[in-house]
Amino acid sequence: MKGRILLIVLLVSIFEAGLVGAGGKQEKPAEKKEPVKISFWIPGSDKASEDYFFEAAKEFSSRTPSIQVEVTILPPAAPDINTKLNAAKLSNTYPDVFSSFIVFIGARGIRGEFADLSPFIENWADKDDFYPSSFELGKYKGKIYGISYFPAPEILVYRKDFFREAGLDPEKPPRNWEELEAYALKLVKRDANGNVIRAGLDVPAINPEVFIKPFLWQNGAAVLDEEKELPTLDDPKALEAFQYVKRLIDAKISIPYDYQKKSDIPFIKGNAAMSFIMASTITSTLKSNPSLREIIGFAPPIERRKKVPFTGHRLFTIGATSKYKNEAWEFIQFMLSKEQMLKRSRLLDMPIVRKSLEQEYYKDGDAEFKKVVVEYSKLGKSAEVTTVTAISNKYLSDAYQAVYSGKSSPEQALKDAQEGILKDIKK
């Protein structure tokens, strides 16, 4: 009997131990949390840049195994990105982290597509190390919708060999409107029929907003009153800027091109002596053809009443509908870390936006180019962060193209644009 009782006790104990053991085993997977997967969308540019972002995401995921980052490279042009974002919005697949152009902050961010980052930034120890503009650019009515990590200025570049050929000093690039016009006239090259075979200055025919805006700003004018979200193209200073650009057009110093199609820019093809080109396009051009570095010069920002070049920006944003905002913020912090910023500056010549990195930034690489990029970035102005920027850009482009094709005088073109924007806003 005793033996039987002992056997039963033993069996029960073994059974219980088994249960406990099995219970323990069952709890283990519950402890091991599945990693959170966040999506990161970035507009495409060159291969080196795309490779870097894939590598950075991989590095972040290996350091933070609880967060996996899935990188998607978008088309490079804004209209195509808009299409992707619209589809994502309507299908509820908006990215957790999106590297936004500044124009999207006004067009999409402030319309509720991007999350307000202010609560994250407030508690961020590193925030004081950033240039104030990094936060100001993505700000609208007190909320911060994006943090700039990549200023992308449009730099006036010129060909030193063509300068020599035209009898100009290659170390003295144009500094103001008068010099820009005079140099362009000297540098233009035509064939026997009068066709321009080498532009003195690249003047676009289509998609000209980024080209024309700096001339308005340099003359103290603006397209929009950003506070009131109303057009200001009836300003005489805007007319003066348009009249100047019309002089450049009428002088027939350029080969027509579409400003948005970076590969078609005559300067990139070796068919222009001067051009306003985005810093990253210059970098990729020089990387693919290093011998050009000796003959390409960088002019300082052009001055009229003010020195105001166009400086685009890329900003890190978080999708308003993201379920993983904390994880997204963790990834953004990693991408904005000193280590990653320096890596980008070394690998991709991206300018830095942290004060503490200034010394390090100039240590490697092309110091002359870097100094120019920083100067342009500091003085530069970006697309207006308003809800009516897309509409005003359309009418500004119409006005420019009407002047370009000779259909309207600058006065009439600006009058039509001013009225058109007002009418369209009230629609």
Added chain:
Amino acid sequence: MRNTHPIAYVLILPFYVFLFFFILVPIGMNIFLSFTNYDLIQWEYVGWKNYRYLFQDSHFHLSLRNTSIYAFFTVGFSMVLGLGAALLLKGNPPGIKVFRVSFYIPYIASMVAVSMIWLWIYDPLDGIANKILNLFGVPSKQWLYDSRYALSCIIVMSVWKVLGYNMIVFLTGLQAIPTYLYEAATIDGATSFQKFLKITLPMLQPITFFLFVTGVINSFKVFEQVAILTAGGPSNATTTVVHQIYNRAFNEFSMGYAASMSITLLLLIAIITLVNYRYGNQGADLEIG
């Protein structure tokens, strides 16, 4: 009264389900949106406001004008040239298939790829179009960057692309015409031109009607080549109705207003098609004995 077997309804059900969910429902939603100011975030009922603004919108008026010009010339040229090519390639001499395939290839090529090729052809500096002009001493043109030529450039490209399709359809029609009609006409002493006018053209009426209607509908929907070649410029010389719908909807987020443009376009195409059906001769009364 005819008895229809219930299985027939089951067999056509998938089509009607597709039609309902993917065509009728979106059209219904579009009609609804056209009376709102929907901007992808919120909407409010605005009555006929969007439709009233269509009468004041100079971009829309320009786009209607450009689209009509585009449709008129693209459909006209592609049909005339398609018929010409079909007549030239209707025989069966050796190697004829190579020519037929060559004409047809542009039609099956992607519009994006084709547009990129034509961008190069029209390049003001290095493009082959200017090189040919220069050979004859004609100065270079700015093609896509000149508002006088830009729309014509797009029409030329579109005609080139669709020509092969029209040619193949006409060729099928030509091959279906009974040869005894031509033999009888020959015996009666008809000239080639008379045979073409009195036999070929009337016998091709159903095909001509089909190509005309589908051509007009496709032309009114033109978008890709405009977006790639000119972005609607220069000076809106090439903007079309669908290009305007795209800009309003996806760049300015005026979804409600874009919906009103879409409905207007739908009505326009429907009216043109109905008028064609009502007054166009489809050749249904042709008897070939």
